[in-house]
Amino acid sequence: MVNKKAIKLVVVTCCLVIAGVPPLAFVRYLENHAVYSAEETLGDYAGRMVDHLEVTIDEGVLALTDLAANGVMACDSAAIDAMRRAIFDTYVLREIAVVDSDGNTVCADTIFKTERWTLSRQDTVNRAIDVSVVTDEQTFMRSLALRYRPSEDRALVAHFAPNSLGLDVLPDRWRSAGLARLTLLDGTEFQTVPNRIDTAFEQTGDMIGAMAVSNRYPLSVDVRVDRETVMRDYESLKAYALVAMSIFASIVLGVAVFIARQRPSASDDISQGLRAGEFIPYYQPVINLNTGRLEGCEVLVRRRRRDGTIQSPAAFIAQAEADGQIVPLTRQLMRLTIDDLGACYARRRGMSVAFNLCAHHFTNDQIVRDVEAIFAESPISPSQLILEVTERFPLDDTATAVRVIADLQAVGAKVALDDAGTGHSGLAMLHRLGMDIVKIDKLFIDPIQADTKNAPIVDSLVDLAKKLGMSVIAEGVETLDQVNYLRSHGVDSAQGYLFAPPLPAASYIALVEAMGSVSEEAEEPKTGMVA
Incomplete structure (x- = not known):
């Protein structure tokens, strides 16, 4: 609860300040607000x-x-x-x-x-x-x-x-x-x-x-x-503002109501959610198109608020990336994933788990230090990790990004280019960045139908990836016609609602147990096994 003395102090201070502000300064404020x-x-x-x-x-x-x-x-x-x-x-x-x-x-x-x-x-x-x-x-x-x-x-x-x-x-x-x-x-x-x-x-x-x-x-x-x-739209407001300056009591009441109803900013709301452990991982399965076996999953964040409602990333991820809180959020997801999947993955070394990173992660080596600290002694080994960076937003410092990617691979993780073909880097950057995996965006999968003979963008992406020795995974697969086309054109793996939506931990582990996807021997993940 907000301290009543603090409220009183704020109200009195605001009233004193407003009382001393000349009318012209208040008019200036209105002009700035108009702009x-x-x-x-x-x-x-x-x-x-x-x-x-x-x-x-x-x-x-x-x-x-x-x-x-x-x-x-x-x-x-x-x-x-x-x-x-x-x-x-x-x-x-x-x-x-x-x-x-x-x-x-x-x-x-x-x-x-x-x-x-x-x-x-x-x-x-x-x-x-x-x-x-x-x-x-x-x-x-x-x-x-x-x-x-x-x-x-x-x-x-x-x-x-x-x-x-x-x-x-x-x-x-x-x-x-x-x-x-x-x-x-x-x-x-x-x-x-x-x-x-x-x-x-x-x-x-x-x-x-x-x-x-x-x-x-x-x-x-x-x-x-x-x-x-x-400014012409605000002429009448200026006149009313000058009159309002004399109504001191109304200002006091307005400030008091504002303070009483003020909500935390979007950034503060995310900080509170991090402290309360409201951000949780969901897991979308990834299927090998040639064998039909479960290879691993992609971690997708959700927010479970105190009232039990689940929020999708669209409600908070942009703000988290803008103010840098995506870094502690990713760190928290990695630790929760170990808690959820550690026992299951320790017996299945061929299973992989993918985390989404953003351009902010590639401005310094903090993500490398995080992976080493979190996974070095965990039941999930670094060699089971795949770290995805989206192509939708540019990497401002390419040289640093190349170094960070190489350091992540040195630790044992693989790096994937997510949303390939939709963004800023251009496919020519694939070789320079040294990616291991190419993920084809749902935008290019959706047009594939039963009578599709060619999907030029998909075919180009697959051809380039194969020439560079990279694995290929298709996102957003929703029909068997898409599966048949992708399999026949060299796509290794796929994920999408045809197979399963993002699942909570218990449901995903049950799916792993039911499918018997990878033997429980301590084997290292193969190149084609990606998430």
Whole structure:
């Protein structure tokens, strides 16, 4: 409980301070609050625009990969018809063409026949896909070009319809003095929302803005509004604020109510949860696709609050990563996993257990010291560990990351690249980082169906991993058709709701006992046995 004397002291202090604050200072506070609120709102608008762009480009990627899978690269009449159908089936694409390695058109749908100027370098999304900014030589309208390269000698290029890219979310009161600029990460602009020719209001420099950057594609959205327009919304509030300064009793009551109802910050809430032991591990089984045997699991954190409710990581993991509490949280999960699985894994040395790490873990060697201290004398040996680092967020210091990965492998653990193909590092970084395992993201598994002949991104990931001597695991597997495709294309292992959801410790141990996955002899884990 909050100490009553402390409450009284805070209330009295606040009242004295507020009583001595000049009216102009309070007005200044309101102006700062207006700027903060506007920045927060603009940040939300920018995020929504980025989400819309990602969905639009996803639709283009799916259209091109489907065309390539259906033989459009042959450039016969059936291929031309297929490209035309793709244009009509989706509103986001305006033109599609097959080009050679030099960028010359081999064949195209003949609907528009317009020439384009490329204004930006081609930003690579992954090994097979890149985007660039182009301009129509007739209308001078800018748009995005998407290139998909299923082979070295030919590629599919699609131009997006300009009106499919921008999402006009600015409110009416800001529209005349606001602008959203859509650009690639190299700074090349491909659209403004609303579309403007006259952007002179931007030259004043007195703007309020926010930016959002896509985690999946090389693009960003910068939203700005004239400061004077924002402040106009707060003119009436200034007058009311000056009047309110004289109502001392109301201020006292407001401060008292605020203190009484104040809740801990998100960061403090996580700290309290760590101290109370509310974060617990769940275990998602990993199955060998060739043998059907259970190989191990991935540890996924949940929060069990005092009232018994279970929270998913979405409720707290971003905050834990932002303020660095992910490090003690990971440490706590490792110790709890030993308590849960130690006896079971001590008799099954071929079983593995995987923990998720984030970019923060690779800024210094703390994670190496933690693994050595926690697992050196534990029933679970370091050789049974797999440590996963996601590709969705960049490793700021690659040299340090390479050293940390090598040190973890020296201890005996394996290191996996999680969410492969979705993020910042690019597959070319796999060899440099020295990973042992590649995990294919659910995003690329979902499109696989019974009639799927090719899944270009999955096939590319598997091919590269095999060439680098790495094992491959597929995440988010939900159908037998996906299992059959993945097995036939060289994927070693899989996890997903087809096999089992993340399980509490007792359920997972019961599954291990029931499946008899690995003999109880003290054997070392094999390279293909991953989680």
